[in-house]
Amino acid sequence: MVAVAAACISLAAIAPSASAQSTTTDEAVTSSRSFPKTTTVKKNLLAESTSTSVDSSSNWGGIESLNPPQTKSTAEKEAEAKAAAEQAAAQAAAQAAAQAAAQAQQQAASRSQSRSSLSASTSSPSSTATVNPPDSASASALVAYAAQFVGVVPYVSGGNTPAGWDCSGFVQYVFAQMGISLPHYSGAQAALGTAVPSLAEAQPGDIIANGAHSGIYVGNGMVVNALNPKAGTVYTPVAYAYSGSYSIRRLL
Structure with missing residues (x-):
């Protein structure tokens, strides 16, 4: 009996201790890996294939012969x-x-023919003249007379005849046919006649000149002039023919 009582007492003392130990274990739960770590790189199944191999004897129903x-x-x-x-x-x-x-x-070809005709008319009075003399001493007659030399007479430095002239020689020759004698120098021509205040007030037949160039105004901002050896006698805009300032002079 004594032994049985002692055993019961021992079991009663052990039971609370086991219960406390079980509670402590539940509060501190740990886990561990149950499978090995994978280090192999998986193939990307969605990546585009870069090469294929086809059996040469395969039959694709004629699709291989299509020409898209x-x-x-x-x-x-x-x-x-x-x-x-x-x-x-x-x-x-x-x-x-x-x-x-x-x-x-x-x-x-046209200029060469006109030049030949002009030379013949100036060298032989009995020949048929291609350059008509001015019909009056008016500004319009002067402009019409000067127009006959455009594209025909070449530029010759120091010249003042239809065989060849420079800028002031051309103006001098044309005005001489109107009975007006001019000096053969553009700077001197820029001081003759009556001064015109501006290009807006210029009229056909006026002389436009400075120390480097001279020409005859024909209207619409243009002059007829012996421009240079390359161009000869031509129409040009006033702004193109003159560099710097210029004088506008009226003699008719």
Whole structure:
């Protein structure tokens, strides 16, 4: 009996201790890896395949013999359009150059013929004159007379005849046909007659001159003048013919 009682007492003392130990264990739960760590790189199943191999004896129902239309990228289309535009521009430029060359040849032939006729008229009084003398001493007659020399008479430094003249020699010759004697120097011509205040008040027949150049005003901002050895006797805008200031003088 004593032994049984002692055993019961021992069990009663152990039970609370086990219960306390169980509670402590529940509050501190730990885990551990139950499977090995994977280090192998998985293949990307969504990546595009870069190469394939096909059995040469495979039969795909004739699809291998199809010839689908080839499409072009936007860059290729733009490059072709640019090349076509450049080719068209080159052809247009070549055509324009050919037309200009033909026109220049025609003008050169016409000028040569006119120059020959003019030389004949000035050297032989009995020949048929191609340059008509002024019909009056008016400004309009002077402008009409001067126009006959455009594109015909060359520029010759120091000249003052239809065989060749410089700027002031041209003005001197034209006014001489009107009975007005002028000096053969543009600076001196810029001081003759009556001064005109501005180009807006200029009239055809007025002289426009400075120390470097002179010409005859024909209206609309233009002068007829012996410009230079390359151009000869031509019409030019006032702003193109004169550098710097100039004087406008009225003699008619």
